[in-house]
Amino acid sequence: MHTDFPLRVIPIGGFGEIGKNLLALEYDDDILVIDAGLMFPESDMLGIDLVYPDITYLTERADRVHAVILTHGHEDHIGALPYLLRYLDVPVYATALTRGLAEVKLREAGLLADSELHTITPESELRFGVFGVEFFHVCHSIPDAVGVAVDTPLGLVVHASDYKFDQHPVDGKLTDVARLRALGDRGVLLLLSDSTNADTEGFTPSEERVTETLHSIMQVAPGRIILTTFASNISRVQQTIQVARMHGRRVGVVGRSMVSNVRMAINLGYLDTTHDELLNTNEMADLPPNQVVIVCTGSQGEPSAVLSRLASGEHPQIQLHPGDTVVLSATAIPGNEESVNRIIDDLFRLGADVIYQDLCDVHVSGHGSREDHRLMLSLVRPRFFIPMHGEYRHLVLHARTAEAAGIPRENILLVESGQAVEVWPERLALAERMNGGHVLVDGLGVGDIGSAVLRDRKHLARDGFLVAMVAVNSTTGEVIGDPEILTRGFIYAAESEDLIEGAKDRVLSVLDSTAGTSGVRNKIRNALQQYCYASTGRRPLILPLVIEV
């Protein structure tokens, strides 16, 4: 065994957070990247559109990065690929469906022609420097997902990515227990695996449960069925098509991302249907309602997606009627519950029947629960274990499961994004703590918005602002004209004339009592802060502006 160097594990994203999964393995001069995901902004990242991983560590070592391997086609695993490839000229390896989804993104970013993509299968074997790479199929809420086994100079690393042991997956392809067992037999140095449902006991239910629920819904629904799920949930679309067939219904797909994913999945052979079998817009309108199923975007309450436009009556083609049944076949991600609930209420107001997860099993998670974790651990039997993919509490709970499964506590390491780890043959050690931070995307800006701007946005959101502007004669210091007060988000100015006049008086009295203009801005700010708080109990952002003319 070649042990001059430790194997370095660099968790750039996805450890102690949800999404933005990106892991680098490094040995001496060789670096291999697994996944390149993005994250959706947390609710206090006001105005932020997307969050990329901070890939400085990789760009500083660009010539040593051999490849990016994608484990499956979800946004939090492939969404930052265009960003990554803008800075790193490396080949990408993915299964056919994952590659198809990645290509859509690269085409949109104008990077497809310059990107080198390779299709792999669970049977592929690759070599990058010292690393030998194999794959194994796993079940997840998208087809064609794989885990990765990396043979390193120190031993075998198994990256199980997101998985569950579904005994009845929609595409009939089970998580490859035999391969996992065989890897375990070869001896595994380190296991990294998904922790998302580490607080849920038992096995995650099979997709079969959703199929059963869909059957009972289609049995009794008197009119159209409108089903919404994640646009990437090709399996759910497949289930819906299969069940619809048995009830004499046909399926139409609505919503840009859903349409393009379904089209691609059909072309690549990942959806057992044809473009002709699916309903076009006219057919959706003309067929008797009880023969129609519409699959659409918007399961997270996104304001511009189809479901929310149906709920507000603003969709150009489709109007909801009493008799329609809406099925929300997804869980609201924390932060989205309120808007999803509001949409459910609006759908009920339109007279539709609405079936959501509190009512019956119209969705199951694609992530394994504790029993899945135990099975993974007992198949792979790693020497070392690092839980990944989950918020910090999930990592803690997953680590406990591993300890209970017999891995010594000192062989388990809890790390968060940005905390490098050194793996030596006999021990795990924390290495340097890098910038594991975020790159915030807002409009066209990538990384130009930092904590100062976010702090201002938070301040403005709460109490608005007030600009006080006054012109003074630059030689005499005399005030020219009246001060002007501009305010938004603080008070309703049209009905607050007294308050505005009072603010002007404060500005004038500061100027009266101050010789010269030095420090006068701060004095105006302080006077107005006190004045606003005393009159309203609010603290608007105050910007004084003194112009000398």
Next chain:
Amino acid sequence: MHTDFPLRVIPIGGFGEIGKNLLALEYDDDILVIDAGLMFPESDMLGIDLVYPDITYLTERADRVHAVILTHGHEDHIGALPYLLRYLDVPVYATALTRGLAEVKLREAGLLADSELHTITPESELRFGVFGVEFFHVCHSIPDAVGVAVDTPLGLVVHASDYKFDQHPVDGKLTDVARLRALGDRGVLLLLSDSTNADTEGFTPSEERVTETLHSIMQVAPGRIILTTFASNISRVQQTIQVARMHGRRVGVVGRSMVSNVRMAINLGYLDTTHDELLNTNEMADLPPNQVVIVCTGSQGEPSAVLSRLASGEHPQIQLHPGDTVVLSATAIPGNEESVNRIIDDLFRLGADVIYQDLCDVHVSGHGSREDHRLMLSLVRPRFFIPMHGEYRHLVLHARTAEAAGIPRENILLVESGQAVEVWPERLALAERMNGGHVLVDGLGVGDIGSAVLRDRKHLARDGFLVAMVAVNSTTGEVIGDPEILTRGFIYAAESEDLIEGAKDRVLSVLDSTAGTSGVRNKIRNALQQYCYASTGRRPLILPLVIEV
């Protein structure tokens, strides 16, 4: 039966929304108010502190309002009482604990001395004009809760408020099934009852289940136990004290609202403990950790409450250590999940063990589920039914339960706050739609913030603002000096000099090409909007300011 007039049911709050429960019953010249609750702002009500019901309907008829009856002491049933009493000089009727909680609010508002409060019991009988009023005990997540039966000229109205049929309540007092059955035997015209859990099958579990969980936690916890719940959840505090005793632990209470509620509950005899039995701050610090339980505020992730300060290590008296066990004995209200999850993660980071609802039954709802609803309907057997207390989807589902229980569809009415109802002997009818709206409270302002200010706050939160200011000679129209650009929440100005300079150029070129100053503000706004969007993809709020000197 005296039927010159219909009985009017005026749902001012709590129908099709969560919280702000306030209902008026009106017959001819007599008005009776049940509850006066407030609501916590929804996430898009930026900067808003509280939401009151719009009581215009009552203040316009102030001389006809006989009384306010409070069903229990939760914020969403008593929180707007000070606001109501500022405008209405009416007596308040409540059970002892509810009265105690209401008095705390009235004292804080400086209104206690001028308020007329009366203590009632489930045996009380009152008369207000044509209305005869009785009460019946119900179980809820606070002791001393009642429902109200109002005898009207048209028949009996039963207002069940919030309830569940708990067979093992903490205080041993069951929901009064016999009274409900007796009311049903007398014949009930109309039932109004809680819909909160209308999407949950079965009976809501008994509080007993939480007791069992607390036993198993205290059995194994190696050090201190820190338990957080709603400050009004006196029953949960009682359970904790009882279970702690059996495990040789004593309980301390931390957090202003929790301390004052517990003190009051002890004084009124609603908590089976003494001030001496509870730990003071020194005892909490000095006793061996495995003899200490701390009950504290912050179960909703409120930033200034105890739990969040423990999680950030900023509490002045208490620091968390490995070995501590934190129990979150509450459900996160929609909108609070993200901050609660963040706190759980931070507590784990400090090395504490954290037990929350996904892991085991440390909380049960105080609201009945479908089976409770069925039992209520079958005991009361009303002619008419109006579901209340819940978002719109809950009202719909509760109405379905009532229909399945045998109430004809035409005898059930779904209404939202502000929609008056007329009850005639043989039918329900929609009456006028009033302003059922909100009164937003922000700082000292009550009702001064409307949709325009909220829209601005939303805009500012997303993209910030940019003020462009320029002075021109009022006679020549010539520009004096340079334009000034002020911006916050849009870009990081210190690193965006080019962008700022570009904006100044735009302002100057608009002024160059425009004769006079009329319309120049709009032209500057348009030019800067285009410029900002083209350079950044963002749309800050733009305020042009042209000063003539």
